[in-house]
Amino acid sequence: MEESSTFPLPDAFLDFLKANGLDPSIYTASDSTPRYIRLKPGCEAHVQEVEAEMKCNLKKVGWLPGFYSLPPDIQIASSKAYREGKIYGVDAASGAAVMALDISEGDHVLDLCAAPGAKLCMISELLGDSGSLTGVDVATHRMATCKTMVQKYALGDRCRLFVADGTTFSLLPVMFHSDSRSCEPAMDEKRDAFREWTSRRPYKERKKATKTRKTDASQLVLGTHHPELVFYGRHSGVVGLTRNELYQTVCDNEVSSQGYDKVLVDAECTHDGSLRHIQKFEHWGWSTLQRRVLDAERTSSLTILQLKLLTNGFRLLKVGGSIIYSTCSLTVAQNEDVVEQFLKENASAGRSFCS
């Protein structure tokens, strides 16, 4: 047990920190680390109203547009501004990862580990009325949260969300599918085209979707699946496409010109860098931390997963595009080492590190 911690860190976690050369005293700061919110664009006029409701000052974060810091003990989820979709909680570090993508108008962006969706929402805001956004996550329940977020904040117009394995996901931005269509689909195929998204679908459609989902889920296990499309916006490019068009396969040389402009690989990790997350294990139980985070076998298989995600993200990037790899771990093994290995295996990738 470490004297300097404000909450008791278990020995197994201290061993993990030691093995990775991390100083346990950083966790003493967890009670004084500010929280951050992002104000939805257009809601700037509501700052004073939010301050009055939360009974605290919002401090503008100069280097992150739309971000404000507030004292650590403020509960944002119970506030009216949060319920009304004017603000959402997102760390400054998450904001930094998104800003590093350098989103430009018209970009087609892929977020390969998207759920629960804070970064995806920010990307969507930066894209505004242009380009497209594809979110992928392997966890169905986390993707459900992501879908709820984009709908709550009305950010899903240009967005499509898939439950899929990011290490094998291979769909290109949807605009290109329709551009590259060689011939018009047959009439009966077109009748099956995706209609405008609605959560309240007729019974027949819901039944069909459940059947498709079940088939997709069983194929997911077999590894022969299509990604499961769980949401698409009006201007995501999906409306009007048939399933065949959406799931059209592409060859590698098409990707170089028709791939994504920007890819974010916010990879699964041990979350040790998220002080607030680690703090939660005090309530969830430290044995959960042991099982979910520290298990040595999991940690080594994690770095393999991280490398595979980064490699697949790069495969889907068009020539000249940018890819950002980020984690909420502080370990060199899950960050610099993964990137070094990736660069060794992908000579055509340029590099730039930031911490």
Ligand SMILES: C[S@@+](CC[C@H](N)C(=O)[O-])C[C@H]1O[C@@H](n2cnc3c(N)ncnc32)[C@H](O)[C@@H]1O
């Ligand atoms: C750090 S979280 C992502 C946080 C998210 N980018 C955000 O800003 O809210 C990592 C995510 O990776 C997902 N994940 C794990 N393995 C994956 C895989 N093989 N393919 C795609 N996503 C995966 C997890 O389900 C988890 O949601």
